[in-house]
Amino acid sequence: MVMNSERATIEDVAKRAGVSIATVSRVVNRIGTVSEKTKARVESAIVELNYYPNSAARGLAARKTYTIGLIAHEIDGEFFQPMLRGIERVANDHGYDVLFHSTRPDARKRTSIGEHNADGVIVFANGMTEDQLLNFHLQNFPVVLLHRTAPPGLSLPCVTVENQTGARMMVDHLIENCGHRHIAYLAGPKDHEDSYWREIGYRESLAAHGIDEVLVGEGRFEIQASKETVTRWIRERVVMDAIFAGDDESALGAILAVNEAGLRVPDDIAVVGFDDIRLARYLTPPLTTVRAPIEDAAAEAVNQLVRLITTGEAEPLTMLPTELVVRQSCGVRKDHR
Amino acid sequence: MVMNSERATIEDVAKRAGVSIATVSRVVNRIGTVSEKTKARVESAIVELNYYPNSAARGLAARKTYTIGLIAHEIDGEFFQPMLRGIERVANDHGYDVLFHSTRPDARKRTSIGEHNADGVIVFANGMTEDQLLNFHLQNFPVVLLHRTAPPGLSLPCVTVENQTGARMMVDHLIENCGHRHIAYLAGPKDHEDSYWREIGYRESLAAHGIDEVLVGEGRFEIQASKETVTRWIRERVVMDAIFAGDDESALGAILAVNEAGLRVPDDIAVVGFDDIRLARYLTPPLTTVRAPIEDAAAEAVNQLVRLITTGEAEPLTMLPTELVVRQSCGVRKDHR
């Protein structure tokens, strides 16, 4: 097969099939009516010429880019993979490509693109400031929020998981089934809503059980930061039965700190997490955590975004259920029961 | 500020600044010559109208999309993050967006895009078959290979890391410094070159030390598969001092298997890995491994791709150095020294 290095255009296909470009466009896009005979001719011309529509031309003419953007602040943690996987899979199912854009402060962002080279965007957590979100909204640009809610006054569809309920279940379990009373919380980044709601759930459970001893430390959803906080607590002889880490990464850090202090999980201090990342079951001891359907949430965000792009409306709030996963790191106090 | 919901075009800017669209184009693209005065007028018009060039139009006219594609088979493992981070960062520095495309068999791929909606692509490992690669090459489409080399007969630039040397260093270390003689290798996926070269390095080291006892099992770069293989070996009473896992994920699986069998790492069986993923230092015991500059390799691939796109040529082969990272999981046999 000798191939021309130039790409075939709709013109070439039309010529070869002996029809107009309008007809080629119809069969490519499966709209309008085309006789079976013509359709067959066009289709074989497409195959013979290895024709792919030029998406820039298509985008210009139809005012659609068939791509959606994913805007995130950082590519970090185990969390990111299932999210990207969910987004990419569903986007492709809908015929969209996904453009990835990180908003690290050091990014030069010379590209105006990322913001405008897509039919809509999914904004993950703190990937954009409220001002930027407002700006999109003013331009009528389709946005769906993932793992965060809209700024006050702005109604942007969002999909997230039941953080508060999940945290509540977890702390209830720690208190009721494991017999822990002195429970610390390792918080995530301040501007990260997942952490915010998890903390609410934590406080709610304590209050419901008449425990007013609240201990919150900084974990930033990072191994290192969490480890340092827990190490400090241990050094300062803070009384703790259990540590509820804001996410599984933090739980990892907490476990490391406990081990390094010569103590044992869960016998001396129990450690539990949130998310149920891939690694959770493989830790020693296997991590008790709350399963968050990260990939599903991401997939649903794409569904809503596509709906928003095509119909102009979307579900204001989708909240996916979380589930308690009891393994061994939560322990059971000997004096319990 | 009252904003029109319609996006400003180059026409609007030209009108407002009292110039032609050609002039606006010149200042936006910083090419040609424009008097300071005109330039200032145009620039303020741009700001006032919040103008962003339409990239589809731009792409059509200039035959450039200013996006590069990343084609990978799966989004999986700890490996993926630093790679994507490196690609995204450098691409942005060069003014490119990055389109992500996975080639899972279940992907519908209705989008011809991904393949043609970019100025070039980076193909990670087994993300594309040799046939597909050949097809790109025949169309003169810029491709840079990451963590794989070109199919025979095809000269495609590639960037990878020193897998063979790294593996050789590791096994040399195991033999010479730790005193191990019975060393098993946990191989990655068959079509994954990283694993192939690491195995070569492993065999080379054994041969160089006059050890002809070679033991290779399937790890597939996965925790679970690696765990199963090692569990089987232990059950079959295979004699092993050490396991050289094809990557750190596999090492994790191996450690789990050893622990579950009631044995200890490294006292009973040493376990080492390759990559030095984020978690490696946090394992118990901290993992001895070979550091692979994953993010740097990805960044370099983008540099080469941009060079290929703009100048038509690129470095045929870039191989980044790897480095032995000795922590504790490799142990030292008591009878050694």
Next chain:
DNA sequence: CTGAAAGCGCTTACAG
């Protein structure tokens, strides 16, 4: 230093 105009490869009413 600046503008008029052709053209990039499509989609989409509008005719017929």
Next chain:
DNA sequence: CTGAAAGCGCTTACAG
């Protein structure tokens, strides 16, 4: 069921 033509918003020689 099919085609001619306008237009999407840019870039790029070509004049001047």
